[in-house]
Amino acid sequence: MTDAIAVRGLVKTFGRTRALDGLDLHVRTGEVHGFLGPNGAGKSTTIRVLLGLLRADAGEARLLGGDPWGDAVALHRRVAHVPADVTLWPQLTGGETIDLLGRLRGGVDPRRRDALVERFELDPRVRARAYSTGNRKKVALVAALAADVDLLLLDEPTSGLDPLMGAVFQEVVREAAADGRTVLLSSHVLAEVEALADRVTIIRRGRAVSTGTLEDLRGLTRTTVVAGVADVAGARRALTALEGVHHLAADDAHVTLAVDAPALGAVLAALAAHGVRSVVAHPPTLEDVFLRQYGDELAGLGVGDR
Amino acid sequence: MTTAAVRPGPAPGRGVTTPHGPLAGTGRLLRLALRTDRWTTAVWAVAVAGLTHASVVALAELYRAPEQQAARAELIAAPAATALAGPGHGLDDYTLGAMTANELGLWVMVPVAIMGVLAVSRHLRAPEEDGRLEILRSQPVGRAAPVVAGLLAAATGVLVVGAVLLAALLTTDLDPGGSVLLVASVVAVALVLASATAVVAQLTTHARTSDALGMALLGLAFLLRAVGDVRGPRSTSVWTWASPFGWSQATAPYTLDRWWPLLASVAAVVVDVLVAAVLVRRRDLGTGLLPERPGPARGRVAGLVGLAWRSRRTAVLSWGTGVVVTGALIGVLAAAVVDFVDGDADLAAILGEPDDAVAAVLALYVVVLAVAAAAYVATAVGAARADETSGRAAGLLVLPVPRVRWLGAHVGLAAVAATAMMLLAGLLMGAGAAVTLHDAGQVGRLAGAAAVTVPGVLVVLGVATALLGLLPRATGAVWAYVAYVGTVGLFGELLPDGADALSPFTHLPALPAAPMDWPPVLAVTAVAVLLVAAGLAGVRRRDVDG
Numbered sequence: 001m002t003d004a005i006a007v008r009g010l011v012k013t014f015g016r017t018r019a020l021d022g023l024d025l026h027v028r029t030g031e032v033h034g035f036l037g038p039n040g041a042g043k044s045t046t047i048r049v050l051l052g053l054l055r056a057d058a059g060e061a062r063l064l065g066g067d068p069w070g071d072a073v074a075l076h077r078r079v080a081h082v083p084a085d086v087t088l089w090p091q092l093t094g095g096e097t098i099d100l101l102g103r104l105r106g107g108v109d110p111r112r113r114d115a116l117v118e119r120f121e122l123d124p125r126v127r128a129r130a131y132s133t134g135n136r137k138k139v140a141l142v143a144a145l146a147a148d149v150d151l152l153l154l155d156e157p158t159s160g161l162d163p164l165m166g167a168v169f170q171e172v173v174r175e176a177a178a179d180g181r182t183v184l185l186s187s188h189v190l191a192e193v194e195a196l197a198d199r200v201t202i203i204r205r206g207r208a209v210s211t212g213t214l215e216d217l218r219g220l221t222r223t224t225v226v227a228g229v230a231d232v233a234g235a236r237r238a239l240t241a242l243e244g245v246h247h248l249a250a251d252d253a254h255v256t257l258a259v260d261a262p263a264l265g266a267v268l269a270a271l272a273a274h275g276v277r278s279v280v281a282h283p284p285t286l287e288d289v290f291l292r293q294y295g296d297e298l299a300g301l302g303v304g305d306r
Numbered sequence: 307m308t309t310a311a312v313r314p315g316p317a318p319g320r321g322v323t324t325p326h327g328p329l330a331g332t333g334r335l336l337r338l339a340l341r342t343d344r345w346t347t348a349v350w351a352v353a354v355a356g357l358t359h360a361s362v363v364a365l366a367e368l369y370r371a372p373e374q375q376a377a378r379a380e381l382i383a384a385p386a387a388t389a390l391a392g393p394g395h396g397l398d399d400y401t402l403g404a405m406t407a408n409e410l411g412l413w414v415m416v417p418v419a420i421m422g423v424l425a426v427s428r429h430l431r432a433p434e435e436d437g438r439l440e441i442l443r444s445q446p447v448g449r450a451a452p453v454v455a456g457l458l459a460a461a462t463g464v465l466v467v468g469a470v471l472l473a474a475l476l477t478t479d480l481d482p483g484g485s486v487l488l489v490a491s492v493v494a495v496a497l498v499l500a501s502a503t504a505v506v507a508q509l510t511t512h513a514r515t516s517d518a519l520g521m522a523l524l525g526l527a528f529l530l531r532a533v534g535d536v537r538g539p540r541s542t543s544v545w546t547w548a549s550p551f552g553w554s555q556a557t558a559p560y561t562l563d564r565w566w567p568l569l570a571s572v573a574a575v576v577v578d579v580l581v582a583a584v585l586v587r588r589r590d591l592g593t594g595l596l597p598e599r600p601g602p603a604r605g606r607v608a609g610l611v612g613l614a615w616r617s618r619r620t621a622v623l624s625w626g627t628g629v630v631v632t633g634a635l636i637g638v639l640a641a642a643v644v645d646f647v648d649g650d651a652d653l654a655a656i657l658g659e660p661d662d663a664v665a666a667v668l669a670l671y672v673v674v675l676a677v678a679a680a681a682y683v684a685t686a687v688g689a690a691r692a693d694e695t696s697g698r699a700a701g702l703l704v705l706p707v708p709r710v711r712w713l714g715a716h717v718g719l720a721a722v723a724a725t726a727m728m729l730l731a732g733l734l735m736g737a738g739a740a741v742t743l744h745d746a747g748q749v750g751r752l753a754g755a756a757a758v759t760v761p762g763v764l765v766v767l768g769v770a771t772a773l774l775g776l777l778p779r780a781t782g783a784v785w786a787y788v789a790y791v792g793t794v795g796l797f798g799e800l801l802p803d804g805a806d807a808l809s810p811f812t813h814l815p816a817l818p819a820a821p822m823d824w825p826p827v828l829a830v831t832a833v834a835v836l837l838v839a840a841g842l843a844g845v846r847r848r849d850v851d852g
Contacts, residue, residue: 051704053850073706081704087697089617090514092607099605100613104705125600140701 002065004029004151004182005050010059012045012206019045021206022059027184027199032177034197035186036290042206043186044084047153050184051081064151077106080144084156084186086136088128094139095124101143113146119168133160145172152176152183158192170195194286202293209293214286221284221292222246222258225267229255230275238270331447335455336462339429343463350421351467353789355474358414361797362478365410366402375400382409383539384667385642389532389635390674390796393541393552396561403484403560411488413796414471415495415554416528417789422464422500423520429456430507431516453504453586457579460500468493484560491554494571498550499524501578508585518620525628527551536639541567550574610707610715618689618719625682626727629675633731636671637738637752640664662819668739668752669819673795673811675731676759679724680766680791684784686720687770691781697852709850710842717771717838724763732756755817761831762810766791768837775844778851810834 005027012020020042027033037043048054050063052072061068066075088097098117102108117124122138131139137160144152154173158166166189173183173196187193193200194214201211210217229235236250244263249256259267271279284292369375379400382391392412396404430453468489475485503520510516531552534545546552547570556567607613615622690713693699702712736752739745770784777783794801794809806812810830815823 048700048850051700053700053703055849072703073708076704076706079704083697083700085697087701089613089698091616092605093601093603095603096601096605096607100607101701101705103605103607104609104702104707106706123600124603127601 002029003027003062004064005033005184006060006062007046007050008060010046010049010061011057012042012049012054013057019206020049020056020059023203023206024208024211025201025203026211027182029182030177030180031198032173032183032185032196034193034200034286035184035203036190036193036200036286037203038294041203043203044155045206046203047081047155047184047186050153051076051079078150079153080147080149080151081153082137082140082144082155082157084159086133086140088131088136088139090129091127093125093127094122094131094135097128097139098124098143098146102146105147108146109148113142116142116146116172119172120165134162134165137161138165141169141172145176150181152181154183155186156188157185158187158189166192190286190290200286200289202290204293210289214289217286217289218284219261221289222260223264223284224256224258224282225271226254226256226280227271227276228253228278229271230277232274235271235274238274239267242266242270328448328450329454330451331445332451332455332458335447335451336458339455339459340462343425343459346425347463347466350417350463351470353786354414354417354467355470357789357793358410358471359474359478360801361410361793362402362406362475362480364797364801365405366479369400369402369405375405378405385536385639387667388535388539389639390671391535392555393531393535393546393558394539395541395555395558399561401560403480406480407484407488407555407559407561411491411555411559412551414488415492415551416524418464418467418471418492419496419499419524420521421467422460422496423503423524424517425460425463426456426500426503427507427516427520429459430504431510450583450586453582457501457504457582461497464493464496464500481560484563487557487563487565488559490565490568491557491559494568495527495550495554498553498571498574498578499527501575501582504582505578505585508582508589515620518624522624531555532635536642610702610711611719613702614715614719617693618686618716618723621682621685621689622719622723625678625685626723626730629678629682629727630731630734632678633671633675633756634734634738636668636675637735637740637748638742640668640739640748641742664739664743665819668735669755669816670795671735672732672752672755672759672817673762675735675756676728676763676811677788677792677795679728679759679763681788682727683720683724683763683767684770684788686716686723687767687774687784688781690716691774691778694778694850695852700850700852703850709845713771713774713842713845717767717841720767721764724767725760728756728760728763729753751818754822758814758817758822758827759811761827761834762791762814764834765810765830765837768834768841771841772837772844773841775841775848778848 003026005025007023007025010020010023010025011018023042023046025035025046035043035046045054049056049061050068052068052075055069063075064078068075088094092100095117098113099108102113120138120142122135122142126135128136128139137157141157144154152173158169161169170192173185177183177196183196185193185197197214199211199213200217201208202217203209210220227235232250232253232255235255236248239245239248239255239257242263243266244260245267246258246260247256255271257267268279369378379397381387382400383394383397388394390412392408394408396408433452471492472485472489475489476482478485499520502523503516506519506523507516510519527549528551530545530549534543534547534549534552535541535555537543537545541547541552541556541558546556550571553567553570557564607616690699693716699712703709732753732755733749735756736749739748739752766784766788769787770781773784774781791809791811794806795811798806798809798812810833813826814830815821815826
């Protein structure tokens with residue numbers, strides 16, 4: 001099966017700012033792909049290139065097998081987009097906006113539209129100028145999710161939504177994935193990406209810094225282990241000698257440490273040898289993975305190493 | 307995403323005392339507003355002062371001899387000319403000063419007043435609509451501070467333009483005392499209309515509605531003084547005194563040099579500011595006094611043209627009404643021109659037969675209407691650009707919608723609307739003239755004259771579209787072209803030879819005074835089509851902003 005999105009060496013500059021600097025991104029057909037990076041890393045720029053709104057300066061981008069710039073109109077029949085900042089026509093109501101966008105797309109299933117309006121608890125009779133940020137977002141979500149498309153490009157789709165609506169959103173995306181649609185999910189809500197995404201790409205300053213399944217990425221990051229042991233001093237000596245053990249600390253009955261994935265086996269063996277009574281291990285969250293990629297920037301901000 | 311270079315901002319001020327009271331923070335808000343406005347104000351100041359200075363110099367050059375001045379006075383005393391000039395103080399000794407105050411004064415007042423109105427909506431409504439005010443209000447900023455700072459910023463802008471204008475006038479041969487009074491009158495009418503806009507701005511939540519209400523007040527004030535000056539020369543009509551333009555023109559700089567009419571302006575500003583302050587206290591942040599009503603849950607907006615119409619309906623109807631009503635009024639005034647020329651043998655000698663004089667005056671007015679339609683098409687393309695920068699256009703272009711269709715909807719609607727308003731204005735102008743002159747032939751003649759200017763309007767549309775397609779950030783520069791075309795249309799005879807070559811109306815036959823001539827009409831149409839095509843081609847090739 002081909003990739004729904006295949007981006008290689010993408011470069012886009014605005015004046016002297018290099019927004020994309022040789023970006024690679026591969027999204028397989030049918031997967032939910034998390035797209036992470038701090039503000040200004042180039043996520044929105046990438047999505048705008050994929051939508052044919054911006055023309056790349058160099059590199060290659062394919063969307064559903066087509067050229068996002070040259071075949072924009074044909075591709076857009078198969079793609080729906082939720083932008084990070086939603087601006088609407090102030091004088092149209094939410095319902096009018098959703099129907100207009102659906103009509104320009106060539107028609108939308110009214111039952112699907114109504115079901116989504118209900119699930120997101122959107123009042124479609126309010127004029128867009130009177131909507132809050134969250135409600136404008138709901139209009140864009142309903143319009144995009146009601147469309148019968150192969151690929152959803154979602155740029156911070158839950159920013160501005162309350163947690164309840166965030167849960168509704170997750171449910172709807174799971175349904176879309178179950179229908180075989182591909183989703184590119186750019187988000188700052190890492191728990192949401194962790195819950196939904198099959199694979200993740202983390203970008204920084206316009207380049208992909210890591211990509212893979214959550215398992216792959218977790219493997220790159222340390223597990224935190226808190227163990228109750230009978231021989232604290234002995235365990236401590238044994239662990240100090242191991243490669244891949246960090247931040248080792250001990251109190252009367254416990255040792256606490258962070259361990260790189262390859263050293264996990266040796267650590268467990270060492271703990272077993274010193275009379276382990278309890279073990280609590282925290283696998284790295286996506287947040288740990290993400291923050292590790294930005295460790296030097298965090299250090300610059302005076303935030304400790306994870 | 308910011309692409310602008312980041313410069314370090316000023317460090318927080320020392321010795322900051324904790325502000326309190328309703329006006330707390332006004333000073334800082336004012337500085338912020340003035341900083342945002344500095345380029346806009348500079349452009350207005352240079353444009354207004356530069357055009358005024360050039361016109362005064364040209365008038366001085368052209369009308370040196372007393373006989374020439376007297377002939378000019380005769381011309382300008384014609385009702386149709388009076389409607390677009392002033393109350394006619396000093397016509398019996400039509401010196402350069404009298405000419406400047408009577409003919410140029412109004413055309414300095416109108417742009418400065420527009421600037422004041424737009425500045426007030428920009429500072430009072432736009433920040434509240436997009437949430438900036440909420441950020442400011444959560445700072446130690448008093449309830450009245452944003453309004454006061456906004457009004458002061460608008461007033462400062464007007465005063466700066468006034469100061470630059472005065473400096474320009476002082477370099478001419480005009481009497482300095484009269485120049486000070488003229489500039490004070492210009493500033494006065496701008497402040498009255500700006501403060502009145504602050505009142506109507508409280509009725510609505512939206513900056514665009516507030517702009518429209520302010521401009522409607524300005525149009526009404528203009529109309530009142532036009533009717534008043536035609537009915538009662540030398541500021542003797544009640545209608546004149548109902549308009550802030552009337553007060554400012556009643557000062558009669560360089561002739562009577564009286565300051566007292568400006569007391570009415572000062573009183574009006576005080577009342578407006580007090581009323582606005584009361585209204586601000588009565589409403590909540592982010593709301594207008596007029597309530598929001600729920601709309602339809604289902605949409606019937608059909609496609610891009612339907613969307614363009616829904617978004618631009620109010621603008622099309624208000625510009626259209628303005629152009630058509632003005633056309634009808636001018637038609638009705640045609641008889642007065644005939645009477646006027648008939649009654650004066652000298653003038654008839656200058657202008658020829660009354661029929662020709664009417665035709666010459668009407669030909670000028672048709673161009674004035676066409677310039678108004680050109681201003682409308684500039685707003686239409688400006689709206690397309692605003693759709694783009696706000697991100698609304700991107701919301702459409704991620705659908706299976708070709709870019710050319712998106713921009714084409716805006717441009718097409720503008721072309722159709724401008725054509726319709728010109729034809730309708732021409733028909734009603736013709737109908738008015740036909741009734742008052744007892745000459746049914748005027749209907750076809752004036753409708754035709756209006757129709758012939760349409761290609762000129764479309765050239766302005768083409769310039770705006772080409773800018774949007776090729777130099778999108780300079781889309782606003784089309785207003786400089788509109789100002790140029792307007793100046794050439796009104797004062798073309800005063801400008802140096804060749805200075806009018808870039809205006810399409812220079813090349814179109816001046817119907818009904820001149821005979822129909824197809825080649826220039828077709829050539830101007832071709833230029834318009836090429837410009838629009840260049841713009842549409844440009845927008846397909848470039849990045850979409852926003």
